[in-house]
Amino acid sequence: MAPTAYVQELSKLTSTSDLMSSIALVYFSPTGNTKKAVSSIGELPCVTVKTFDITGNVEVPETDLSGFDFVVFGAPVYAGRIPACSVDRFKKMKGSGTPCALVLTYGNRAYEDAPRELGDIAEANGFRIKGVATMASQHTYGQIQLGRPNKDDIAELQEFYFHMLAKAEEPETVIPPGNYPYKVVETKAKFKPTTNGNCLACGMCIRDCPVGAIEEDIKTVNDNCIGCMRCVKNCPMKAKSVVADAFSDFEKLLSERLKNRKENEFFV
Numbered sequence: 343m344a345p346t347a348y349v350q351e352l353s354k355l356t357s358t359s360d361l362m363s364s365i366a367l368v369y370f371s372p373t374g375n376t377k378k379a380v381s382s383i384g385e386l387p388c389v390t391v392k393t394f395d396i397t398g399n400v401e402v403p404e405t406d407l408s409g410f411d412f413v414v415f416g417a418p419v420y421a422g423r424i425p426a427c428s429v430d431r432f433k434k435m436k437g438s439g440t441p442c443a444l445v446l447t448y449g450n451r452a453y454e455d456a457p458r459e460l461g462d463i464a465e466a467n468g469f470r471i472k473g474v475a476t477m478a479s480q481h482t483y484g485q486i487q488l489g490r491p492n493k494d495d496i497a498e499l500q501e502f503y504f505h506m507l508a509k510a511e512e513p514e515t516v517i518p519p520g521n522y523p524y525k526v527v528e529t530k531a532k533f534k535p536t537t538n539g540n541c542l543a544c545g546m547c548i549r550d551c552p553v554g555a556i557e558e559d560i561k562t563v564n565d566n567c568i569g570c571m572r573c574v575k576n577c578p579m580k581a582k583s584v585v586a587d588a589f590s591d592f593e594k595l596l597s598e599r600l601k602n603r604k605e606n607e608f609f610v
């Protein structure tokens with residue numbers, strides 16, 4: 343169904359309907375792809391959303407989401423898993439048979455065990471998984487699938503959300519893709535950002551870093567760094583970057599290796 347047709351369809355349904363309206367969005371999203379994908383459910387008519395952005399380096403409190411009609415969990419894929427630092431944050435979210443969807447964004451390589459890992463956390467905490475979306479997105483590194491998720495990706499995702507909401511009360515659940523044991527991964531950054539002379543010491547990078555890796559002097563990036571590149575992407579002065587021949591070589595190689603477009607997949 344074309345996006346406009348489905349929005350019209352949805353409007354018709356929601357005027358009479360049992361479609362849900364109260365939706366919680368929970369995402370970890372250092373560079374914004376996952377946030378964009380998850381938040382697009384809020385553009386559907388007749389839904390109200392409450393956002394729980396668990397990306398920042400703050401203690402996530404235990405949060406009861408059982409009062410919501412539907413929950414969307416979103417995470418990026420890091421080395422075939424969800425980011426290690428996000429695990430305990432997602433575990434703070436509690437449901438009570440609450441229907442949910444999982445949205446994983448990945449940089450056009452592979453999502454491997456990440457959907458299963460996020461799904462296992464959700465299920466253990468009282469959520470029923472109604473569907474899983476794996477969204478091929480712009481990679482953090484190199485020049486890969488620039489701008490994705492784009493308008494067309496979001497339209498596909500919104501159609502998925504629409505079906506999720508329509509089926510939320512049905513008992514069937516979905517087993518997310520992925521294997522056991524989960525892939526074993528290295529979580530420390532291979533390449534850390536450095537700071538150039540543009541820096542105005544505004545401290546935004548310190549405040550925003552998901553793992554508290556940037557020290558008070560701004561220049562020192564400690565070993566907590568996960569290489570998410572949030573500081574590089576968000577710095578208004580473009581003062582953070584990774585300057586290393588090895589990094590440029592890695593980016594070139596990765597861009598070449600991942601140049602063929604992958605499609606989004608929806609497990610319902």
Ligand SMILES: Cc1cc2nc3c(=O)[nH]c(=O)nc-3n(C[C@H](O)[C@H](O)[C@H](O)COP(=O)(O)O)c2cc1C
Nearest residue numbers: 371372373374375376418420421422449451452482
């Ligand atoms: C440390 C790290 C590891 C990554 N590992 C993978 C991977 O295994 N597979 C993949 O396709 N993309 C991988 N990516 C790319 C991200 O999954 C992708 O760009 C994602 O959409 C970023 O989400 P965000 O913008 O919400 O932070 C990785 C990115 C980073 C920073």
